[in-house]
Amino acid sequence: MEPKPKERIVFDEDSYYGDEGEEMAINDLMERDGLTEDEVREDFTDDEIFNHQMEMKDFDYEEEMRALAAFFNGEKSDMSDFVNPYGGNHILVSGSVGRWNGTSTGIAVYKDFDAATDCSPSRFGQGNVFADCEIQKVWDENGTLYLAGAHHDGRVSVEMRQLTDEGERLWGQLDYEDYLPLEGLTAMGKHYELGDENRFVHDLYNSPELCAAPRYVEQSFGCPSEEYEKEEGTLPHDFTTGKWRVHLIYPGERYGLDGCLTYELNAYSGVPAAAHRASYPLVEFYDTSQDAARFPGGQFVSRYYMTDLLEDDSIAVSIDTMLKNGNQFSLDGGIPAWTVEGDDLAKVNDFLKKSCMEFCGSLPGDEKGEDGYSLSGEAKDATASRNGLSRNQMGIEEKAAECKEAATVLANGNAL
Known part of the structure; x- marks a missing residue:
């Protein structure tokens, strides 16, 4: 996409x-x-x-x-000191005008911005594209400038470009800025005769070296030349440091062997603390030092709630606290090799925090709901969460057995 x-x-x-x-x-x-x-x-x-x-x-x-x-x-404004090098050149507007009798499309040429955005009544017969309109929105997309407006029986949507100096010189060869010369005009690799004005304007508009996108917010305000919306599927999912691959599972996503499980609130929804934990991603650890042919993405080691790794409470100790105290993070007490420590642990902590901020806009414990709920310091809710997880343990274990997932599912030492 x-x-x-x-x-x-x-x-x-x-x-x-x-x-x-x-x-x-x-x-x-x-x-x-x-x-x-x-x-x-x-x-x-x-x-x-x-x-x-x-x-x-x-x-x-x-x-x-x-x-x-x-x-x-080509002037400075109260908002920017930038001077447009093409300032004063003609403006070309392309788009659609909707009215009671249908929608028309085309390209119009104006001497300046004020003429191009003239909203005076159509009865004046000035041919302004925004006649009878109220301009409601102006925005930039990667340098392209768009304007949209509405009137009593339709909408107007246009893109605005400006002639470069070379394009302005070419436009100056037209008679009365409306008609091609009697002898015709050769430009843009084509020859145009009197009567070809419409084709000439379209070709001119579509020649970037002659008619350029304004790049208004980039040039006037220093914005990036290109910016894109963040798609839902672009949330971070994987991070590798040393032999460890960390994989995130977001609410609504599938996980487990062959994706047999779906991460959702289920039985947790009635328990505030459990719902709080399940609203953040799950975190899985994989050991990539194992046989790559057998375990292409690494051998699954353990799975945790992100809140249990980023927030201190009666259930878990955060990675922040582990690092502060110089402790290791044992993923499985029975296998010493499955321990994350030092620089690897610090990098994992940084990745989890950045991913959490990108997904939630805050770290666990920073937010409070409408009822003032926060997991931090709420021993009662934490205990309820543990009980809720215990009640749900059998259901998940049964699903895991059905899927033949031969792995221990942990929540920082507590079964998920």
């Missing part, structure tokens, strides 16, 4: 509505007037807070559009 480019938002009116917009307005009023949130809610009615949301929306829209206009004009 092709990675999806990340939307780098320039302006999005949706963010000014709903809970997100209200929170934004309240925070702005708190900062502006030196108030607490409770004081804002006491001093301002809901309507006044909503009106402030709309004022912020209008202000931000004007500010962002002025900055874009300055960019396309």
Whole structure:
């Protein structure tokens, strides 16, 4: 699957509505007037807070559009000191316009950004693509600039590019900026006659050396040239250090011999501490020093809840504490070789923390639920968790037996 480019938002009116917009307005009023949130809610009615949301929306829209206009004009703005080398050249807009009588597509050429984003009524007959519209969203995807708007009976979605200096010189050869010369024009490896204007504009638009994507957020604000959305399947799963391969299993994923088990809450859902543990990944350890032909990914050694490796409680001691005390991590007390220690243990700890932050946004013990629950220091819940796991042990062992998984399933010394 092709990675999806990340939307780098320039302006999005949706963010000014709903809970997100209200929170934004309240925070702005708190900062502006030196108030607490409770004081804002006491001093301002809901309507006044909503009106402030709309004022912020209008202000931000004007500010962002002025900055874009300055960019396309080759000027500095209040938001960036970058000067676009193609500033002042014509702008080409490609996209679709939806109206009551259907959707039309095509490419239009404008002298500048203000003309390209003119939202004045269509009755004025100016041919502006955003006629009768309210521009609702502007964003960048890997250098490509998109704008979207809506009017009473349809939507407009376009991509915007700007002529390079070479493209501008070529465009200057047209008569009245509308018609090809009477004698025709040879360009882009083709010859165009009077009447070929539509084909000429399309070919011009699709020639990067003549008509370039703006790369607005990259050039004006130093953003990466390319950014992609994180796909669900890109979460880290494996890490190897020394002879150890660490494998993560996320909730909902399959595991065990031939994937015969599914990691889910099951019987744990009624026990807060157990549900807490089962909402984080499982961690498996494999010994890769064993016969590679027999164990291609390493020999399975043990499996743990991630919380038991990252959080100190009445059930387990975290790897942090092991490292602090200079202790080893014995995966199987009966096999001394199955012990992780020193630099390998520190690297495993770092991998688990980074993976946990990427998946959950916090480490175990950092978060509290709506009921104030936290596993740290909650001996009662920890005991309930242990009992819950014991009650569920037989079911899992039966499944494991059916799958002929000849391995000990551990949770930092406690059967899973």
